[in-house]
Amino acid sequence: MKLAHRKTFFIFPSSPFHFDGTFHKPSHFPDKLDDWENGKYWQVIRIGKKLFGLKIENKGEAQKPKIKVSVFYDKGITDNEIGSIKQEIIWRFDLNADLKEFNRLAKSDKRFYPIFKKWLGMRNSSAHNLYELLIVAVVLQNATVRRTVQMMNALLDKYGSKLNFDDKEISAIWIPEKLKSVSEQDLRDLKIGYRAKFIKRLSQDFAEGKIEEQKLRSLDQESAKKELLKLYGVGHETARILLFEVCHQYNTFDHIAPWQQKIYSQLFYNKPLVSANKIRNDIKKQYGDYSMLAVHYIWEDIFWKKKNEKIKWLEKEIRL
DNA sequence: CATCAGGGCCCTG
DNA sequence: CAGGGCCCTGAT
Numbered sequence: 165m166k167l168a169h170r171k172t173f174f175i176f177p178s179s180p181f182h183f184d185g186t187f188h189k190p191s192h193f194p195d196k197l198d199d200w201e202n203g204k205y206w207q208v209i210r211i212g213k214k215l216f217g218l219k220i221e222n223k224g225e226a227q228k229p230k231i232k233v234s235v236f237y238d239k240g241i242t243d244n245e246i247g248s249i250k251q252e253i254i255w256r257f258d259l260n261a262d263l264k265e266f267n268r269l270a271k272s273d274k275r276f277y278p279i280f281k282k283w284l285g286m287r288n289s290s291a292h293n294l295y296e297l298l299i300v301a302v303v304l305q306n307a308t309v310r311r312t313v314q315m316m317n318a319l320l321d322k323y324g325s326k327l328n329f330d331d332k333e334i335s336a337i338w339i340p341e342k343l344k345s346v347s348e349q350d351l352r353d354l355k356i357g358y359r360a361k362f363i364k365r366l367s368q369d370f371a372e373g374k375i376e377e378q379k380l381r382s383l384d385q386e387s388a389k390k391e392l393l394k395l396y397g398v399g400h401e402t403a404r405i406l407l408f409e410v411c412h413q414y415n416t417f418d419h420i421a422p423w424q425q426k427i428y429s430q431l432f433y434n435k436p437l438v439s440a441n442k443i444r445n446d447i448k449k450q451y452g453d454y455s456m457l458a459v460h461y462i463w464e465d466i467f468w469k470k471k472n473e474k475i476k477w478l479e480k481e482i483r484l
Numbered sequence: 485c486a487t488c489a490g491g492g493c494c495c496t497g
Numbered sequence: 498c499a500g501g502g503c504c505c506t507g508a509t
Contacts, residue, residue, distance in 0.1 A: 193491090305492045311506060312491075357504025362493080399493045423491055483490070483507090 167217045167236035167329040173250065174223070174232055177259035180267075181229035183222035185286030186257055190467040193309050195300075195316055196335040198291050207291050208327050208336035211248045215336055216241070217329035220253070226285055231259075236329035255381070258287035258412050266414070266454045270461075273450060279465045280458075288460050290409035294377040295370045296337040297410055298395070301402045302362050308483045318354040319363075340370035362397030369395070377410070385413045408456050417447055417455035426481050431462055 187205040198207040203222040208215055217236030224230030235241065235249055254260055263285070270280035290297050303315040323338040323346070343351075343364065351360035369375060375395070380388050388411050392403040400419040407413040420428065420440040429438040432446070444455075451458040470478060 302492095306490060306503085307492095308490060308506075311504095314506090352504080355505060358493085358502090359504075361503095397493065401492060421491065 165215070165238060165325065165327055167238050167327055169238070169241075170234050170236050170329075171241060171246065172232060172234045173246065174230060175250065175254060175259060176224075177229040177231065177257075178261055178263075179229050180226045180263075180285035181224070181259075182226060182283055182285035182287075183224075183229075183231065185283045185464065186259075186289055187220060189289070189464060190471055191464055193304075193312050193316075195313070196320060196333075197337070199332055199334060206330065206332050206334055208325070208334050209249060209252060210293070210296075210336060210339070211245050211252070213339065214245070215325060215327060216245070216249060217327050217332075217334065218249070218253070219330050229285070234330070236327075252293075255412075256291060256293075257289040261287055261412070266451075266457060269451055269454060270458070273458075276458075276462055279462055283461050283465060286461060286464070288408055288412065288414070288457055292337070292410075294375065294380065294406065294410050295340055295366070297406060298366060298398070298402075299337055299363065301405050302359050302366070302397055303356065304405075305359065305397075305402070310484050315354070315356045315359070319351075319356065322354060340367040343367040344371060359397070365396045381411055383411075385411075385415065388413065404456075408460070414457040415453045415455050417444060417451075417459055420444060423481060423483075427463075427466075427478065428459070430477050430481075431466060 183203060188200040198205065205220045207218050209218050219234040219236070221232045223232045233250070233253060235246065267280070267284065271277060273280065292300065299319070300316070303312050303319070307315065320335045320337070323342055325336045325338070327334050327336060348360045348364045351363055356363070380391055383391065385407065389403055389407055392398050392406050398406070401421055404416050404419050407416045420443060425440050425443065426437060428443050429435050432438070432443060447455050447459060466475065466478060469475060
């Protein structure tokens with residue numbers, strides 16, 4: 165589908181703001197769902213059942229943030245839709261975040277302050293809505309990066325949409341209803357294994373409106389976590405991802421997977437393996453309510469570095 | 485060639 | 498609440 169028309173508007177994020185750190189997360193596995201270069205970002209967004217192309221550009225500075233949003237559409241677009249798109253972008257990229265307290269804590273951390281300073285104003289963000297990120301999280305489960313990419317692409321090729329706008333081709337995840345007539349076996353044929361069952365059942369539950377994303381966003385952390393864990397295929401790790409990225413709960417550094425533990429051990433202690441309890445306690449002591457956000461800064465920083473230089477120990481821990 | 489564990493989760497006992 | 502089984506794939 166080609167989106168030929170465009171409308172633009174501006175958003176003024178809270179200050180300070182870090183555009184590239186917010187709109188590009190190098191630790192994520194490569195997908196066809198968005199594109200990025202310095203100061204520019206593309207993705208598709210779904211409002212109701214309509215798809216729109218987005219190009220988001222940095223037009224401000226860290227202390228005077230301003231971003232330009234171009235919305236690409238096919239037939240038409242209403243003021244309501246523009247409004248929803250704006251609100252969604254603000255929520256998903258946490259553009260109204262108040263990080264004063266976090267930045268204050270960061271200053272007291274002598275060791276990692278250079279990293280926090282470098283990424284000052286970065287937000288934790290998700291390009292996707294709850295259902296979409298859930299799909300991403302499910303293909304991450306118990307798989308290596310290569311296999312995750314393969315599963316995601318197979319699913320997108322079969323059930324996703326391809327949108328052409330601004331000389332880009334960006335994919336979008338299907339709506340849950342689309343899988344109604346799709347059997348578990350159809351999904352299994354895409355070599356996603358037992359995850360087929362999760363995706364089938366999750367799609368059904370979402371299509372039936374059993375999950376209210378808006379409500380989830382407004383809940384406190386414990387209640388939101390409880391709701392998320394009720395979803396079929398969502399355990400502690402997936403709940404953590406969703407809480408952090410979709411609900412913007414900053415203090416979700418509770419579950420530490422073994423592969424993450426190894427990376428944290430190197431990052432924080434320069435040792436091969438430190439107990440998960442120690443890692444958690446040390447971070448919580450220093451960063452309290454911002455535990456996960458603090459870790460996110462340090463985590464993404466090392467993946468940014470990996471773009472340009474070989475980091476041996478990290479290559480070893482990230483299984484491709 | 486066979487075996488195994490992986491960027492978890494569900495289910496069972 | 499600990500442990501087995503699950504899909505597929507690349508590594509050994």
